Amino acid sequence: MKYVARIEVTLKPGHIDPEGETTRNALLELNYPVKSVRVSKVYRIIFETESIERAKALVEEMCRRLLANPVKDDYEYSVEETEP
Amino acid sequence: MKRGEIRVCIIRVGGTNCDAETKRSFEDLGVKASIYHVNEIFRKRELLAEHQILVFPGGFSYGDYVRAGAILAKTIMARIGAEIKAFIDEGKPILGICNGFQVLVEAGLLPGLNGISQYPEAALATNVPSGYRCMWVYLRHENSGKCAFTWLIPRGAVLRMPVAHAEGRFVLPKEKDLFNRLIGNDQIVFRYCCENGEPAEGRFPANPNGSFYDIAGICNPDGTIFGLMPHPERAYYYWQLPDWTRMKNPPRYGDGKLIFESIIKYVMKKF
Numbered sequence: 001m002k003y004v005a006r007i008e009v010t011l012k013p014g015h016i017d018p019e020g021e022t023t024r025n026a027l028l029e030l031n032y033p034v035k036s037v038r039v040s041k042v043y044r045i046i047f048e049t050e051s052i053e054r055a056k057a058l059v060e061e062m063c064r065r066l067l068a069n070p071v072k073d074d075y076e077y078s079v080e081e082t083e084p
Numbered sequence: 085m086k087r088g089e090i091r092v093c094i095i096r097v098g099g100t101n102c103d104a105e106t107k108r109s110f111e112d113l114g115v116k117a118s119i120y121h122v123n124e125i126f127r128k129r130e131l132l133a134e135h136q137i138l139v140f141p142g143g144f145s146y147g148d149y150v151r152a153g154a155i156l157a158k159t160i161m162a163r164i165g166a167e168i169k170a171f172i173d174e175g176k177p178i179l180g181i182c183n184g185f186q187v188l189v190e191a192g193l194l195p196g197l198n199g200i201s202q203y204p205e206a207a208l209a210t211n212v213p214s215g216y217r218c219m220w221v222y223l224r225h226e227n228s229g230k231c232a233f234t235w236l237i238p239r240g241a242v243l244r245m246p247v248a249h250a251e252g253r254f255v256l257p258k259e260k261d262l263f264n265r266l267i268g269n270d271q272i273v274f275r276y277c278c279e280n281g282e283p284a285e286g287r288f289p290a291n292p293n294g295s296f297y298d299i300a301g302i303c304n305p306d307g308t309i310f311g312l313m314p315h316p317e318r319a320y321y322y323w324q325l326p327d328w329t330r331m332k333n334p335p336r337y338g339d340g341k342l343i344f345e346s347i348i349k350y351v352m353k354k355f
Contacts, residue, residue: 014258015209015255016209016210016212016294017210018210018211018212018213018214018215019210019214021214022214064203065158065202065203066150066154066155066158067150069151069154069190069203069204069207070203070204070257071204071205071206071207071255071256071257072207072209072255
């Protein structure tokens with residue numbers, strides 16, 4: 001079965017996000033009433049495995065082993081079947 | 085072991101840009117240093133065991149995609165994790181400079197509180213203030229002498245080296261008591277400080293990246309794996325110092341030499 005995962009990696013709450021703050025300042029310069037900006041990274045991963053349970057387990061592993069550093073990042077994902 | 089028998093393995097990948105200076109610094113001290121592309125090590129896995137010192141030099145690796153150092157770290161541990169573990173178990177020193185420090189943290193080799201960790205136990209996060217900083221900083225040596233890379237340097241000594249990075253802010257997980265263990269194990273090696281040695285206390289520019297507790301470099305509990313953000317290989321010769329032309333009697337070497345000399349003397353003593 002072919003699956004597509006959408007993984008979003010964000011900085012944990014409370015962690016300083018200098019990229020977000022710089023972007024916020026720039027948006028304020030442009031006169032937008034911005035309160036806060038947090039930057040996150042999105043991965044779209046297509047892969048094959050036997051079941052949706054296995055697919056979710058693999059994505060969880062990918063996040064923990066490579067895509068997120070558990071010290072500073074949170075992650076969330078959705079996995080669904082896609083056209084072969 | 086005699087100085088001339090010591091072999092240094094310097095690993096490079098696409099993006100590494102401090103390998104040549106690192107090799108030159110080692111060779112100036114009379115040891116043989118070789119630069120290998122990481123794929124050479126993957127093809128010939130026994131190569132690593134022929135060396136006594138392993139270095140991950142500065143620069144970038146694999147475009148620093150995902151996170152700085154993450155891809156090289158995971159690839160190394162997946163492909164030659166057993167060889168790396170054997171290297172560490174023999175007490176052979178591993179040095180990570182700048183991107184190399186990021187690699188060691190992402191690989192779970194540093195802080196290494198419980199040996200090699202499958203997941204990173206710390207992070208080198210984006211600088212605060214944000215941006216790439218290339219500047220000279222002062223470092224206070226905090227280690228009591230077990231760190232194989234700094235044991236020739238007295239505790240409390242102030243060294244000067246340049247930093248050049250955008251992700252060097254050392255952070256530990258908030259919920260765990262890792263910091264006390266780092267202190268207890270004497271794992272904090274260098275802290276950013278003012279010229280007179282007073283703590284930077286997180287203030288820019290003495291602390292160039294907002295690093296927690298002004299941490300610039302740490303070692304593992306055994307003192308055989310060491311990572312630091314500043315570049316000792318860019319502070320090796322006197323002519324690399326920013327102000328040598330203004331000095332009446334410039335020294336022959338910069339402070340970076342102390343790191344290389346310490347590692348070599350450690351290997352000469354131990355093997």
